[in-house]
Amino acid sequence: MSNNLQLIIKREFISRVRNRTFVVMTFLSPLIVVGMIALIAWLTTLNNDEVKTVAFVDETKSFATDLKNTDQVEYIDFSEYNLERAKDSVISKKIYGLLYIPKKSTNKELSESIQFYAEESPNFSILNRIEGIIANKLTNQNYKAEGLNLEAIESSKARINIQIENFSGEKTSKMSNYVKMAFGGFAGYLLMMFIIIYGNMVMRSVIEEKTNRIIEIIISSVKPMQLMMGKILGTSFAGILQFFIWVLLGGVLLLVATSLFGIDPQPVGVDPSIALQENNQQEIQLLIQDILKLPLLTLVLSFFVYFIGGYFLYSSIYAAIGAAVDSETDSQQFMLPIILPLMLGIYVGFFAVIENPHGTVSTVFSMIPLTSPIVMLMRIPFGVPWWEILISITLLVGSIIFMIWFAGKIYRIGILMYGKKPSYKELFKWLKY
Structure with missing residues (x-):
C-alpha cells in the first residue's frame, strides 16, 4: 500500500470519526433504537392490559x-x-x-x-x-x-402432533425454518442498511470536496484511483468502528432496559405453565437444538466476507455517482441501479428463500454479485454446499475488481467536471478516455 493511499485512508477515517454528527449518532443511535424497543414493548403492554x-x-x-x-x-x-x-x-x-x-x-x-x-x-x-x-x-x-x-x-x-425427524434420526422443531430465516434475514437486512448508510457517506464526501474545489488541489498530488480507494477504505473503517460500538452499546442498553422496565420475554397474557403443556416443552427444546445446529461459524465468517465485499462493490458505484454530479439532488437519477438490486435481494430472500432455499430462484440470485451478499446470507442457515459459497464469493470478488475499474474511469473524469448534469450516455463515453 502506497504512502499516498495510507494518508488518504487515515485522513478519511479521522475526518469521519472526529465529525460531530458521527460521534453524536454513534452514541445516540443505540439509545434511540433501544428506547424505541422499550417504548413499543411498554405500549404493547398497555394495549393488552x-x-x-x-x-x-x-x-x-x-x-x-x-x-x-x-x-x-x-x-x-x-x-x-x-x-x-x-x-x-x-x-x-x-x-x-x-x-x-x-x-x-x-x-x-x-x-x-x-x-x-x-x-x-x-x-x-x-x-x-x-x-x-x-x-x-x-x-x-x-x-x-x-x-x-x-x-x-x-x-x-x-x-x-406431527413429529419432524430427518433420515439420520435427529428430531427437528416445526419452527426450524423460521429460526433459520430470522438469522439469515437479520444478517441480510443489516448488510443492506450498512451499504446504504456508508455508501452514501462516500458519495457525500466526494460531492463535498468536488463542490469546494478542494479536489483540484488533492488530485495534483495523488492519482484519482488512489483517492477513490482511500475514501472507500477510510469510510469503511469508520463504519466498522461505529458498527461495533453500536453492537456493544445496544447489547448493554437492552440488558439495562429489560431489568429497569421489567420487560417480560414471555408473550403477554401467556402463562408459562400453560405454554409448556401438550409437548410445547419438547418443541422449545427442539428449537434450541436447531439454533445450536445452525452453521453459526460459517454464517459469521460469511457475514464478514459479504459485508466487506458488498460494501466495496456498492461504495465504488456510490463514489462514481458522487464524482459524476455536483449535488446530492443531481444524484437521484443514478440511484436506481443501487437501490433496485438491494431491494430485489431482500424480497427474493424473504419470499423465495424461506419457501425453497435451494430452488432455482434462490440459487441464481445468491450467485449474482449485486444480490448475492444478501440472498446468500439468508440461504446459509438452511445449509449451503461450500462450493456454492465459493463460486458466489469468486463472482463477487471478480465483480468488485471490474466495478472498481469501471468506477475509477468515471471518477477520473467526473471529479473535474462542473456545471453539467451528465447522462448515462456521457458516462459510457468517459470510459473511453
Missing part, C-alpha cells in the same frame, strides 16, 4: 352463560333492552361495542343474522373469539338436534 367492554342483546336467551369475561373482554348483558335502547345506552356510556343475537327459527338463519355494532372497526381477535363461542354453541345444538352424543363426539376427536 386495556379491557374492552362489550354489551350484548341475546334474544335467544342461550348465550349469556357462554359469554364469560376474560382479561381482554368484559361482557354486559343488555338483553332486557330492545335493540334501539341498547344502542343508545352503548353510545351514551361509550361502551366498546354491542353484540346483537336475534331470535330466529333455525340455527342457520341465526348464524347469518348476528350483528356487532361499534363506532370504529372492532378488534379482530375479539370478533374471532365471539364468533368461536357462538359457533361452538350452535354446533353443539345442531348435534343434539340430530340425536348425536356430544361426549362421544368430543372423546372421538383426534389431536395430531
Whole structure:
C-alpha cells in the first residue's frame, strides 16, 4: 500500500470519526433504537392490559352463560333492552361495542343474522373469539338436534402432533425454518442498511470536496484511483468502528432496559405453565437444538466476507455517482441501479428463500454479485454446499475488481467536471478516455 493511499485512508477515517454528527449518532443511535424497543414493548403492554367492554342483546336467551369475561373482554348483558335502547345506552356510556343475537327459527338463519355494532372497526381477535363461542354453541345444538352424543363426539376427536425427524434420526422443531430465516434475514437486512448508510457517506464526501474545489488541489498530488480507494477504505473503517460500538452499546442498553422496565420475554397474557403443556416443552427444546445446529461459524465468517465485499462493490458505484454530479439532488437519477438490486435481494430472500432455499430462484440470485451478499446470507442457515459459497464469493470478488475499474474511469473524469448534469450516455463515453 502506497504512502499516498495510507494518508488518504487515515485522513478519511479521522475526518469521519472526529465529525460531530458521527460521534453524536454513534452514541445516540443505540439509545434511540433501544428506547424505541422499550417504548413499543411498554405500549404493547398497555394495549393488552386495556379491557374492552362489550354489551350484548341475546334474544335467544342461550348465550349469556357462554359469554364469560376474560382479561381482554368484559361482557354486559343488555338483553332486557330492545335493540334501539341498547344502542343508545352503548353510545351514551361509550361502551366498546354491542353484540346483537336475534331470535330466529333455525340455527342457520341465526348464524347469518348476528350483528356487532361499534363506532370504529372492532378488534379482530375479539370478533374471532365471539364468533368461536357462538359457533361452538350452535354446533353443539345442531348435534343434539340430530340425536348425536356430544361426549362421544368430543372423546372421538383426534389431536395430531406431527413429529419432524430427518433420515439420520435427529428430531427437528416445526419452527426450524423460521429460526433459520430470522438469522439469515437479520444478517441480510443489516448488510443492506450498512451499504446504504456508508455508501452514501462516500458519495457525500466526494460531492463535498468536488463542490469546494478542494479536489483540484488533492488530485495534483495523488492519482484519482488512489483517492477513490482511500475514501472507500477510510469510510469503511469508520463504519466498522461505529458498527461495533453500536453492537456493544445496544447489547448493554437492552440488558439495562429489560431489568429497569421489567420487560417480560414471555408473550403477554401467556402463562408459562400453560405454554409448556401438550409437548410445547419438547418443541422449545427442539428449537434450541436447531439454533445450536445452525452453521453459526460459517454464517459469521460469511457475514464478514459479504459485508466487506458488498460494501466495496456498492461504495465504488456510490463514489462514481458522487464524482459524476455536483449535488446530492443531481444524484437521484443514478440511484436506481443501487437501490433496485438491494431491494430485489431482500424480497427474493424473504419470499423465495424461506419457501425453497435451494430452488432455482434462490440459487441464481445468491450467485449474482449485486444480490448475492444478501440472498446468500439468508440461504446459509438452511445449509449451503461450500462450493456454492465459493463460486458466489469468486463472482463477487471478480465483480468488485471490474466495478472498481469501471468506477475509477468515471471518477477520473467526473471529479473535474462542473456545471453539467451528465447522462448515462456521457458516462459510457468517459470510459473511453
